[in-house]
Amino acid sequence: MPLYEYICDACGCRFELLRSFSKADEPVTCPKCEAPGARRLLSTFAALSKGSDGTTTSVAGGSSCASCAATSCAGCKR
Numbered sequence: 001m002p003l004y005e006y007i008c009d010a011c012g013c014r015f016e017l018l019r020s021f022s023k024a025d026e027p028v029t030c031p032k033c034e035a036p037g038a039r040r041l042l043s044t045f046a047a048l049s050k051g052s053d054g055t056t057t058s059v060a061g062g063s064s065c066a067s068c069a070a071t072s073c074a075g076c077k078r
């Protein structure tokens with residue numbers, strides 16, 4: 001089972017739980033203050049690959065290069 005990290009809005013504590021993937025997004029009760037609204041934290045890795053707000057600047061396959069501002073750049077891509 002994967003390990004997920006949760007944060008409690010009520011007391012601000014973070015804790016980790018082993019949960020099955022299908023239950024990962026279900027609400028959790030905080031083990032410290034027993035408030036029911038703890039939410040799952042996305043790992044940095046998952047947040048990076050998701051790009052949920054559409055503000056992501058494409059690193060691979062974009063039409064312009066972020067590091068040299070050329071329209072087509074093969075030299076400085078990663």
Ligand SMILES: [Zn+2]
Nearest residue numbers: 008011030033
């Ligand atoms: Zn709490």
